[in-house]
Amino acid sequence: MNRFENKVVIVTGAGSGLGQAASLQLASENAKLVLVDLSLEGLKETEEKVLAISSNTEVLLVKANVADEEAVKGYVDATVEKYGKIDAFFNNAGIEGKQNLTEDFGTDEFEKVVSINLNGVFYGMKHVLKVMKDQGTGSIVNTASVGGIRGVGNQSGYAASKHGVVGLTRNSAVEYGEFGVSIKAIAPGAIMTPMVEGSLRQIGGDDWESAGKEFVKGNPMRRFGKPEEVGYLVAFLLSKQADFINGVVVPIDGGQSYKY
Numbered sequence: 739m740n741r742f743e744n745k746v747v748i749v750t751g752a753g754s755g756l757g758q759a760a761s762l763q764l765a766s767e768n769a770k771l772v773l774v775d776l777s778l779e780g781l782k783e784t785e786e787k788v789l790a791i792s793s794n795t796e797v798l799l800v801k802a803n804v805a806d807e808e809a810v811k812g813y814v815d816a817t818v819e820k821y822g823k824i825d826a827f828f829n830n831a832g833i834e835g836k837q838n839l840t841e842d843f844g845t846d847e848f849e850k851v852v853s854i855n856l857n858g859v860f861y862g863m864k865h866v867l868k869v870m871k872d873q874g875t876g877s878i879v880n881t882a883s884v885g886g887i888r889g890v891g892n893q894s895g896y897a898a899s900k901h902g903v904v905g906l907t908r909n910s911a912v913e914y915g916e917f918g919v920s921i922k923a924i925a926p927g928a929i930m931t932p933m934v935e936g937s938l939r940q941i942g943g944d945d946w947e948s949a950g951k952e953f954v955k956g957n958p959m960r961r962f963g964k965p966e967e968v969g970y971l972v973a974f975l976l977s978k979q980a981d982f983i984n985g986v987v988v989p990i991d992g993g994q995s996y997k998y
């Protein structure tokens with residue numbers, strides 16, 4: 739497939755996990771990429787993998803903290819300066835935070851998780867939507883979570899921020915449809931990335947792999963999702979093929995969120 743020929747796509751959290759997997763799928767379809775992350779090391783790793791797939795892919799790396807609005811404006815301005823437009827935006831960077839009961843969660847931890855997962859997504863939408871509205875075209879995929887559509891437990895900051903991402907998605911989708919821009923969210927279940935390894939280490943310590951085996955017994959498909967499976971979904975949702983899909987939250991979780 740070649741759905742991203744001459745298309746400019748920004749990916750945040752591109753240095754690892756789901757952002758990296760989506761970047762590789764987009765590169766395989768000839769996108770011009772702007773890869774954003776806090777970790778320059780992660781960005782360089784993704785760039786290397788992108789160039790291994792397609793050596794003439796145009797890539798701009800931007801080290802930025804999505805919780806800092808000036809830095810977000812910076813990656814949007816850098817994109818427009820280099821490429822003159824933004825066709826698609828995977829607004830994905832996020833963290834889990836330390837797991838704890840609500841009373842023990844900690845105000846600082848709550849504010850940290852919300853500032854990255856929710857404020858960061860809002861800043862990204864705010865600055866990218868201005869460009870897309872002027873263009874009269876564009877698509878955005880925000881990363882929510884199963885934790886954004888149901889209660890998971892021990893994740894006050896994560897749950898609040900991801901439910902917030904769902905709300906932002908629905909609100910802006912209603913506003914920007916008339917300007918030719920579609921906005922959707924994905925709600926991944928447990929996909930095996932460094933974040934999920936970190937989460938399992940919080941549960942099982944060094945024996946996190948056993949904790950993982952126990953964890954997936956509750957999934958209808960009895961396994962973790964693979965980052966590339968999320969990459970395929972994101973590429974479809976960002977492509978012109980998905981233009982009339984607007985305001986939805988698409989679970990990718992093996993059916994987990996439908997299970998009682």
Ligand code: NAD
Binds near residue numbers: 750752
């Ligand atoms: P990951 O830890 O592998 O990758 C996240 C990337 O985001 C890292 O490269 C990290 O450096 C970057 N990042 C973190 N904070 C940042 C900041 N302030 N500014 C810029 N970059 C920052 O995690 P992942 O599993 O790929 O998660 C990606 C997104 O998917 C997150 O929003 C996460 O909440 C969401 N998600 C993941 C899962 C899963 O099972 N993996 C499930 C549901 C939702």
